[in-house]
Amino acid sequence: MTALPTLSVTELTTERLLLRPVSAADREGLVELFTDPEVRAYLGGPRPRAAVEQMLDHLETAHVPGSYVIADRDTNEVLGGLWLNRRSPDVPGHVTDDGNELELSYALRRNAWGKGVAFEAATAILRAAAHELPDQSVIVVTQTANTRSMKLVERLGFRVVETFEQFDAEQALGTATLFSFRG
Numbered sequence: 001m002t003a004l005p006t007l008s009v010t011e012l013t014t015e016r017l018l019l020r021p022v023s024a025a026d027r028e029g030l031v032e033l034f035t036d037p038e039v040r041a042y043l044g045g046p047r048p049r050a051a052v053e054q055m056l057d058h059l060e061t062a063h064v065p066g067s068y069v070i071a072d073r074d075t076n077e078v079l080g081g082l083w084l085n086r087r088s089p090d091v092p093g094h095v096t097d098d099g100n101e102l103e104l105s106y107a108l109r110r111n112a113w114g115k116g117v118a119f120e121a122a123t124a125i126l127r128a129a130a131h132e133l134p135d136q137s138v139i140v141v142t143q144t145a146n147t148r149s150m151k152l153v154e155r156l157g158f159r160v161v162e163t164f165e166q167f168d169a170e171q172a173l174g175t176a177t178l179f180s181f182r183g
């Protein structure tokens with residue numbers, strides 16, 4: 001099956017942030033992001049460094065649509081990552097019969113928490129997607145125990161419609177219509 005589209009723009013700027021593809025200079029920051037036990041607490045735990053290095057080797061050469069590094073607009077330092085992908089029908093947690101909904105996910109380095117960075121980045125990406133793509137459901141899945149993420153889900157305007165079990169944990173399924181982010 002042809003992959004359903006996600007947002008096609010490769011770069012976006014906001015008041016404080018630059019959303020852009022991965023670059024070689026992001027290596028240490030992204031290794032930290034994927035191996036930090038606190039960041040990964042509700043994401044299945046830290047990933048092995050070697051696996052992260054291998055993933056970055058790939059990402060530095062091949063741009064993956066819908067995947068963004070969140071960087072500081074002034075310094076270009078990597079603060080985290082944001083993804084707007086399609087949720088495979090093979091995993092639980094859907095709001096449509098066919099699955100493949102647009103799914104938002106995000107992770108920030110520990111020192112970027114508590115500054116509204118994830119909110120600012122997610123709002124910009126969702127707004128851009130709402131101006132590029134047809135109206136449709138957008139979902140976000142996060143562990144109910146992940147208080148910070150649950151707060152962000154609500155602040156962004158998603159409505160939690162269901163909880164379900166995945167990865168031996170309770171997950172919340174939030175949903176919104178894409179056009180609600182048009183602004």
Ligand SMILES: CC(C)(COP(=O)(O)OP(=O)(O)OC[C@H]1O[C@@H](n2cnc3c(N)ncnc32)[C@H](O)[C@@H]1OP(=O)(O)O)[C@@H](O)C(=O)NCCC(=O)NCCS
Pocket residue numbers: 038039040042043104105106107108109112113114115116117118119120141142146148149151152155
């Ligand atoms: C989930 C995660 C991105 C939330 O980060 P966050 O910084 O709390 O989220 P926001 O960007 O919405 O920022 C909100 C916080 O910034 C504060 N803030 C400071 N300046 C702000 C500003 N200018 N605008 C908005 N909020 C601001 C808010 O008061 C709030 O802090 P509080 O919750 O302590 O009251 C972060 O905890 C994380 O990366 N976790 C690990 C990865 C993860 O679990 N991802 C979920 C999988 S989808």
